[in-house]
Amino acid sequence: MLGLDEPFLGLDNTARTRLLGLLAECRGPLVWASARPQDDELAFAGRTLNLDIAGESTASGKAGDAALMLAPRTSCTVAARDLALTAYTPRKRWGRTATAPIVNAGISFELAPGNCLILTGPNGAGKSSLLRTIAGLTPPANGTLTVGGQTPSGLPGPQRLALAQLVAQTPAHHFLASTVAADMRLSGGEGTSDAERTLLRETILGKGHEDTHPLDLLPAQQHLLALAEALANNPSCLLLDEPTAGLDAPGLVQAVELVQAHCAAGGSAVVATHDQELTQLLTERLTCQNLHLETYA
Missing domain, CATH: 3.40.50.300 (P-loop containing nucleotide triphosphate hydrolases)
Known part of the structure; x- marks a missing residue:
C-alpha cells in the first residue's frame, strides 16, 4: 500500500498529469489526502472519503466574519522594467564572483x-x-525593480x-x-x-x-x-x-x-x-x- 499526504501541492498542470501517470502504475492499494481535491484527482480516484469535524474547518478559525481592519499601509508602487531574474545571489568564490543562471527575463509590470x-x-x-x-x-540580474521608487x-x-x-x-x-x-x-x-x-x-x-x-x-x-x-x-x-x-x-x-x-x-x-x-x-x-x-x- 502507498499512502501520500497532499502529493499535488505546488504542482502545475503538467506536473499533476505526470504524477497521475505515475500513480496509475501503482499495482497495490493507493490512498492520498487532499484538503481541496481537484477534478483530475476525483476522476482518478476509485473512491473518496470526506472527513469532517462537526462541519467546521480543521485548518483555521472562522471565515466570513466582519471585515478585518488593519493599520494603514504606506502606499508604494511596485515597478519592473525589462527585469531579468536569478535563482540566488552570486557569491564570491576563490576571489571571483560566481555567475548565477538567469531563470527568466524581459519582465515588466507596474502594480499600484x-x-x-x-x-x-x-x-x-x-x-x-x-x-x-x-x-x-x-x-536583479538585469533591468530595474523599484518599490516606492527604491x-x-x-x-x-x-x-x-x-x-x-x-x-x-x-x-x-x-x-x-x-x-x-x-x-x-x-x-x-x-x-x-x-x-x-x-x-x-x-x-x-x-x-x-x-x-x-x-x-x-x-x-x-x-x-x-x-x-x-x-x-x-x-x-x-x-x-x-x-x-x-x-x-x-x-x-x-x-x-x-x-x-x-x-x-x-x-x-x-x-x-x-x-x-x-x-x-x-x-x-x-x-x-x-x-x-x-x-x-x-
Missing part, C-alpha cells in the same frame, strides 16, 4: 497601491525568484521589510519563538499594536492558541500564521508564494480575506499560485492583474 498582481506559470518559470527579487533578497536589494533589512514582506512556501521558516503569542510579538511593524496582533492571531486560530508552539499547529494553520505575522509588520507590498497550499475551503476564504484587508489598508499584493480557486476569489474581490511567466529558454 491597493491592487493585486497574480503570478502564474509552470514550475521553474521564476515565480518564486520574482518574489525574492521584489523582497530585496536577490538583486531598489529593495540595496536597503538594510528593516527598510526592506517595511517595503515588501515575503511569505515563503514553507511557513516553518518564519517561526523563531516557542509560542504563537511570542512569535507574533516579533512582528514589530511600525504602528502595530498588541491589540492588532491579538486580533490577527484570533482571526486565524481562534482563542486559546497563544501558548501553543507554532510547529505544533496544523500545517494549514502554520500557513495562516505566517501570513498573519507578515501583515503585522505593516509592509507596503505583501508577497505570497503558494499561500493556500493545504488549506481547506474556509481556510482559502480566510487567506483571501487577509489579503483583502491588507489591500483595503492601502497595501498591494503579489501572489504566486497554481490555485485556480484562489485566483477566482482574488479577482472577484480585488483589482487584479495577471502576469503569466513562461519557462525561460
